[in-house]
Amino acid sequence: MTSRKLLSEAKLWLVAIPILLWTLIPIYHIFLFSISSKDSAFSGALWPDKPTLRNFSTVFRQENFYLHHFWNQIWNSLWIALAVGAITLAVATCAAFAISRLKVRGGRTVMNAALFTYFIPAAFLAVPMYKAMGAYGLLNSRWSLVLAMVTLASPYAIWVLKQASDKLPWELDEAARIDGATPLQLFRLVYLPLMTPSLVAIGTYAVLLAWNEYLYAFLLLSHENTIPLAVGLGHFLASDDSPWEILMATALIYALPPAAIYYAFRRYMVGGLTSGAVKS
Amino acid sequence: MSSIVLPGVQPASPVEPPRKGLTTWQTWGLILIAPYLLVFGVFVLYPVTYGLWLARNPATYLRLFEDPVFFRTVVNTTLFLLIAVNLKFLLALYLSGFFIHEKRWIRWLSVIFIIPWAVPAIPTIFSIRFMLNPEWGLVNSLIFRLTALDGPNWLTNPQLAMAMAMLVHIWKALPFWTLILMAGRLAIPKELYEAASVDGASGWQKFKYVTWPSIRTLYLTSTLLSMIWTLGDFNSVYLLTGGQPADQTHVLATLGIRYIRLDQVDQAMATIVVALPFVLPMVYFMMKRLSIDDQQKTS
Secondary structure, three states: OHHHHHHHHHHHHHHHHHHHHHHHHHHHHHHHHHOOOHHHHHOOOOOOOOOOOHHHHHHHOOOOHHHOOHHHHHHHHHHHHHHHHHHHHHHHHHHHHHHHOOOOOOHHHHHHHHHHHHHOOHHHHHHHHHHHHHHHOOOOOHHHHHHHHHHHHHHHHHHHHHHHHHOOOHHHHHHHHHOOOOHHHHHHHHHHHHHHHHHHHHHHHHHHHHHHOOHHHHHHOOOOOOOOHHHHHHHHHHOOOOOHHHHHHHHHHHHHHHHHHHHHOHHHHHHHHHHHHOOO | OHHHHHHHHOOOOOOOOOOOOHHHHHHHHHHHHHHHHHHHHHHHHHHHHHHHHHOOOHHHHHHHHHOHHHHHHHHHHHHHHHHHHHHHHHHHHHHHHHHOOOOHHHHHHHHHHOHHHHOOHHHHHHHHHHHOOOOOOHHHHHHHHHHOOOOOOOOOOHHHHHHHHHHHHHHHHHHHHHHHHHHHHHOOOHHHHHHHHHOOOOHHHHHHHHHHHHHHHHHHHHHHHHHHHHHOOOHHHHOOOOOOOOOOOOOHHHHHHHHHHOOOHHHHHHHHHHHHHHHHHHHHHHHHHHHHHHHHHHO
C-alpha cells in the first residue's frame, strides 16, 4: 500500500517538475540578467560570478541612453493606469447600475454592444482606433491611451458588475423606492456599499490591463515624454547591441508592481475571471 | 456625437412592469448609461465605421493579395490558431486534472504556475527572446555544454521562429485556461467518480464517461473564444520576432500594425476586413451563448 502511494506521489512529481521548470526559467532568466554584469550575462552562465546591483542603480540614476526618461516613464505608466482604473470604474458602475437595477430601456442592446467590443480581438480594433485618435487630434497625448484602455476595459467591467448586481435582492430597491429614495440615493447609499468587493476587483483589473498594455501604448504614443515604461522597454531593441542586463533590470522593476497587485487580489481576480469570461 | 449614440437607446421593450415615477427612474437610467454610450460611440462605433469606409476601395484588396507577405501571413495565422490553441487546450485539459489534486504542495505549485499570466508580457517575452539568441542565449549555451554542438538559429529560421512564437503564446496563456478548465472539473459532483470507482472504472474510463461529458461544452466554448483572442495576439509574435526574418513570421495582428507603420492605413484596415468573415460568426456565437446564460440566470 505504501509503495503504491509512493508511486502515485512520484507520478505527480514527474508532472510537477517539468511544470516548475517551464514556468520559472524565463522568470529566473530575467532575475539572473538583472544581477549580472554584461560579460557574465552574455556568457550563458546559470549564476553570475559576482552578483551585482549595479544594473538597478544605473536604472534609478537614469545613467543609460535608453533610460534618460525612466522616472518620467514610470510616472506616465502609473498616471495612465490609475486614470484608466478610475474612469473605467465610474463608467462601468453607472452603466451596470442603469442596466441591472434601473432596467433602462435598451439596456440589453448596450450590453450586447459592450460584449461585441469585448470579443473582438484588441489588435483588430487598434487600427481604426489609431486612425480615429489621429482625427480627434489626441495622438501623442496620454489621454489617447487612457481613453483607448477605458474602451477596452469597460465591456468586461460592465459585464462582471452587471452579473454581480443582478444577484442583489430586489427587495432592497423596492424598500428604497417606497421610502421615497431617489435613484441617486439608491445608487449611493444601497448599491455602492453592497458592490464594494466587485468594484475593487474591477478597479484592479482595469489598472493592471492599462499598466501591462504594449500595443496601444506604442501605437498611440511616441513622444519621449508621454510614453509609459512599456514602450520605453521596447525602445531597448532599437539596436543590436542593446544592454540586455539593464533592460532586464528595468523589466523586473516594471513587472513587480502588477505581479504583487495580482497576487494580493488573486482571490477576486480568479473568481471574477472564471465566472465572467466563460460559462459552462 | 449624439446622433451616433442615440439610435442604440431606442429599441427593446421595458423588462419591468410599469411603476409610479417610471420616467424619473428611466431618465436617471439614461443619464447613467450615457457615459458608456459616449465611449462606445466615440471610440468603437465611429472608428470602426470610419475604418470600414477607408477600406472600401477594391484596389486596396488587390494590392493586399498581391503582397507576398500577406499570403505568408494568412498561412502563419491559420497554423498559429490550429496548432497553438489546440496544443494549449490539450495541455490545459491535462494540467487541470493535475492541479485539482487536493494536496498542499500542488496548491502551492498552482500559485507559481499562474506567474506567466500575472506578469506583463514584455519582460518575459524579451527574456525568452534572449534565451533563444543563437550565440549568447541560455538555450544554445546549454545545448553546447551538453552535446558540444551548436544549437539552431531559433529566431532567424522562419519555421522555427513561428514555432517559438507559438510556445511563447502557450507559456503566457496556458495558466488562464487551465484555471478555467479546473473550475469546470471542480463543478462535477464527486459522487459520480465514487460511483464509477465502485463499478471498477479505470482512470481513462472515468475521464471518458464522467469528466469529458461534463466539461465538453466548456472546453469547446473556451477553445472558440481563445481562437478569437489568439487572432489578436500581437505581443507573442511582435515582441519575439518582430515579423523577421524578411517579414516571414507575421500574423494578421502584426501585419495590420506593419501597414500602419508603413503609413498604409487603408491596407491595414483591409487586412482586418479580410479576417472578419471568420471572426464575426465566432463573435456572434459567443455573444449568443453569454446572453442565453444570462437570461437563464435572471429568470
